[in-house]
Amino acid sequence: MKLNVVFFARYREALGLDGESVDGEFASIEQLRAHLAQRGGAWQVLAESNLMCARNEELCKLDEPLVDGDEVAFFPPVTGG
Amino acid sequence: MAIRVQAATFDPGAEVNALHAANLGVGAVVSFVGYVRDFNEGRDVAGMFLEHYPGMTEKALAKIMVEAEQRWPLLKLEVLHRVGALEPGEPIVFVGVASAHRQAAFDACAFVMDYLKTRAPFWKKEQTADGPHWVEGRASDEVAADRWK
Numbered sequence: 001m002k003l004n005v006v007f008f009a010r011y012r013e014a015l016g017l018d019g020e021s022v023d024g025e026f027a028s029i030e031q032l033r034a035h036l037a038q039r040g041g042a043w044q045v046l047a048e049s050n051l052m053c054a055r056n057e058e059l060c061k062l063d064e065p066l067v068d069g070d071e072v073a074f075f076p077p078v079t080g081g
Numbered sequence: 082m083a084i085r086v087q088a089a090t091f092d093p094g095a096e097v098n099a100l101h102a103a104n105l106g107v108g109a110v111v112s113f114v115g116y117v118r119d120f121n122e123g124r125d126v127a128g129m130f131l132e133h134y135p136g137m138t139e140k141a142l143a144k145i146m147v148e149a150e151q152r153w154p155l156l157k158l159e160v161l162h163r164v165g166a167l168e169p170g171e172p173i174v175f176v177g178v179a180s181a182h183r184q185a186a187f188d189a190c191a192f193v194m195d196y197l198k199t200r201a202p203f204w205k206k207e208q209t210a211d212g213p214h215w216v217e218g219r220a221s222d223e224v225a226a227d228r229w230k
Contacts, residue, residue, distance in 0.1 A: 009132050009204035010215045050218065057137035058144075059200055073134060073202075077218025080131070080162060080203025081115050081174050081194060 001025060001068035003032065008075035014042045029053050029072055030062040036074075050077050082150065082158050084142050086133065088165040093172055100157050100179040107156050111186035112177040113194050119169035121216070124209040131164045131173070134202035138162075145196040149178075152192070153185040160193060162203065192229050199226040 003026070006019035026032040033053070037046040054073040055064050066072065093114045101107040117129050142160050149158060157179035167173060176193045180186040205216040 006134075008134055008202065009206070012132075013215075054134070054137055054202070057134070057140050059141065073137070075134070075202065076204070076215070078199065078202055079205045079216040079218055080133070080201050081198040 001066065001070075003066065003069075004071045005032070005036070006071065006073045008073065010076050011045050011074055014045045016042070026066050028062065029055065029060065029064045029066060032066065032072060033062065033074065046074055048076070051075075052077060082143070082146050083160075084139055084146070085159075085161040086138050086142075086164060087161070088163065090163070090171055091161055091175065093175055096159065096161065096175050096177055100159065100177045104156060104179070106181060107179045108181045109183040109186040110177065110179045111183070111190040112175065113190050114172050115174040115194075117167050117169050117171050117173055121207060124207070124211065126169060126207045126209055128169070128208040129167045129173075130206045130208075130213075131162075131167060132204045132206065133162075133164050137202050141201045142197065145193055145200060148196070149189045149193050153180065153189040155180050155185060155189055158189065158193070160197070162197075162201070164203070195222070195226040195229060198222045 003022045005022050007015055033046050037043055052075050056071050097112050100110045119126050146158050155178055159177040161175040163173050176190050178186045178190045199222050206213055
């Protein structure tokens, strides 16, 4: 499957990246997160316990299943308002 | 139900007045205005940048507002949130609720703010003398949101 993965705020800055296209087979967002975090270095921010995620612009949990073409966002806890 | 995500500032008084304009069934208007402070967690704040997730931001706000409309009998509900560069003293967010009676308006306004704080994709980056830094999420905001479950 091909996924559009995007990053925001502190994660975006740490990675120096707004997002990237990721190819692979991932049963859930958790598997995608583990795959990216194990790249090491700055990517370890994705291993933070309070990480939030969204699938196709909707908040979800890490066990959310994925299908080809999904947009997955990773970001630290939100701080608006 | 109205959602506005904008860089431009706004006039909170005008927003409040618009909530009961041309609707004589409105008996109560409750509003919340959040402002940029010049001091946070021991540091002077010279300014702030608000990042968001275009596309998801509006959807996340709409979801919260639909839930508020399902839980309380509301006549009008408006959320306005700034993005981009802001200075101390400027308004960041406006939540306005109109209803026939006060309790629905009070509760819905608090509910929308509590959910916005924990579910809408905005992030604050403060400019301080030590340099810029990202504001961390607060556990107390999660506790506040949990009371509506």
